[in-house]
Amino acid sequence: MTAAPRVVVVGGGLSGLTAAYQLSLDLPDAQVTVLEASAAPGGALHTVDFPSGPMELGAEAFIGRRPEASALVAELGLADSLRHPGTLGSAILTGGRVVAMPPGTLMGLPSDVDALSEVLGPAERAVAAREVDLPLAWEPGSDVSLGDLVAERFGPAVVARLVDPMLGGVYAARSSGLGLRQVVPGLAQALDRGAPSLTAAARELTATRTPGPVFAALDGGYRVLVDALVAASGARIRTRTRCTSLRRGADGYAVAVHADSGPSVERADLVVVAVPVPHAAPLLTAAGGLDAGDPSLSGIRTASSAVVALEIDRSAALPERSGILVATDEPVPYKAMTFTSRKWPHLDTRPGHLVRVSFGRLDDDEVLRSDDAALTRMAETGLGELCGSEPTVLHSRVRRWTDALAEIGPGHDARIAAVRAELADRLPGVELVGGATEGVGVPACIGSARAAARRLATKWQD
Known part of the structure; x- marks a missing residue:
């Protein structure tokens, strides 16, 4: 197709804005409209003004070692705004005491049980110390519950006092419901390569960490990134506008919306759905993209x-x-x-x-x-x-x-691949992005959105 496509992005958070920006690069003549139900774009990137200056009430920072966020920041000309944490370490509140985060941990997994004396009692350390000698039955390419595996091998105290606290701020879920391969991919890859225990895998990964700061933020807050994405995308941003239904027709898609001014319809050739699962699942099911009762998407908690x-x-x-x-x-x-x-x-x-x-x-x-x-x-x-x-x-x-x-559970990649296959067959030109696809976190959302936008652009140009 060669005509300029009409694009509607449902959801004006980071994923939706990034998809709009990428489509503006790949399809420069596209007419892009972003529908955002709240009063302003940004979603979980939410910077507010305290009397003394900006303060984040949503996502605070991103992993600077992953390329997706750092590359986008540089591309938008914001590299000079990057800031990194100081040298102070974090701590754990356990047993009514604040103790330093043990050194040599990987998302809470210990590489040296001897370093856990402030977090575990003697009997609990003895259980954890046996992990290095326990036989490990691991099938390369498999995925399991991270929390269940750690509890089985190190004991439940390591989960409660190290792994769950580390992951709780990112996923707001206990590690028993999280898939090892999606949440700690480096650990899964080390096991695939033949690491004989979780301790050995954690030692391998902590020993090869790249020096330098792990996290990064933007001076002025995430609103700097949101504003830059809005400007660079050239998209029309409709705030206080909720998508109520999506319907496929002979000339593309009819996206029904409701705004303060009343109901209306946006016409689209391409649609990006960038809202949380509880909104995306019923929208796509009603549009015929998924079967009623199919838990592939709606079953994600x-x-x-x-x-x-x-x-x-x-x-x-x-x-x-x-x-x-x-x-x-x-x-x-x-x-x-x-x-x-x-x-x-x-x-x-x-x-x-x-x-x-x-x-x-x-x-x-x-x-x-x-x-x-x-x-x-x-x-x-x-x-x-x-x-x-x-x-x-x-x-x-x-x-x-x-x-x-x-909650990014075991087998999440296969689940999302199945959802995307159904959408490609039933609703061609519709893509699903966001924190429930390639994973929670700023870099993952950026990567998911850019990949989906590129797929749409390629299909349109074909």
């Missing part, structure tokens, strides 16, 4: 979470750590705290300390039923217990994320 962001008076004695992860057997309502101005030197010039307190895990949503004021009180109380006295709060904001984080 999602978790909700909340972030309380605080600026507190500098008289508070914050721990000399970048943040604290909470063991899942620790009786506190929050799952993590990031001491933002300790972690990021470029933010340590504010009048107060910046702190983020995170709440919410899959199958444990009771705390999220609390109202914003109650969540803020929990955050302040928890911070006071760590600092030794209740902090003086200068400013606070709460942001909730409903069904935003997908």
Whole structure:
């Protein structure tokens, strides 16, 4: 086809905006419209203004060693805005104590059990120490529950006090529901190559880590990236506009929408669906792309979470750590705290300390039923217990994320491949992207969106 295509992107978060940008590169004559149900684009990239400056209430940073995000930032001319964390390490809250994250861990998996004396008791360390000698039956290319495998080989304490805290902030799910191959691909690859134990695989990977900072952020916040994507894509952004149905016809697709001004229809030749699973699954099923009752997409569970962001008076004695992860057997309502101005030197010039307190895990949503004021009180109380006295709060904001984080279970790649095959057959010219496809996290979402946009462009040009 040679005519300029009409493109509709359902969802104006990072995935949707990246897809719109990539389509503008590959199909420069395309007419791209982005439909965003909220008041502004960005999705889980949500920068707000405190009186002292910008503060993130959504995703905080990205893994700088993965190429997708770093490449996009450079491509958009934002490389000079990149910032990296300082040298402070993180800690674990376990047994009522704050202890340093043990060295030599890989997503919480230990490469040296002797380093776990502050996290595990003697009997628990003895169980973990036996892992290196346990026979390992591993079939190359297979996938299993990460948490179940670690609990079986190292004992449940390693899961509760190391693995689950490490992964809880990213996935808001316990590691028992996460697939090893998707969540820690390097570990799966080491086992594929013949590593005789998880300890040996973790040692191999930690010994070959690339030096330098792992994470990166943008000076000015993620809104800098959102604004750059909007501008570079040239897309028409319709906010407060919800997609209500998708229907295939002889001349393409009719995308029914509802906005403040009332209902209308957007016509499209190509469609990118970039909304969370609870919205994408019924939309694609009703359009005929998936069978009713097919659990391939609708069966992916999602978790909700909340972030309380605080600026507190500098008289508070914050721990000399970048943040604290909470063991899942620790009786506190929050799952993590990031001491933002300790972690990021470029933010340590504010009048107060910046702190983020995170709440919410899959199958444990009771705390999220609390109202914003109650969540803020929990955050302040928890911070006071760590600092030794209740902090003086200068400013606070709460942001909730409903069904935003997908549980990436074993066999997830095959599940998404099956969904995409069905869509290609039944709804040609429709692509699904987002955190429930190639994985949670900024680089994964960027990579998924760009690949999907390139597939659409190639099909159109053919």
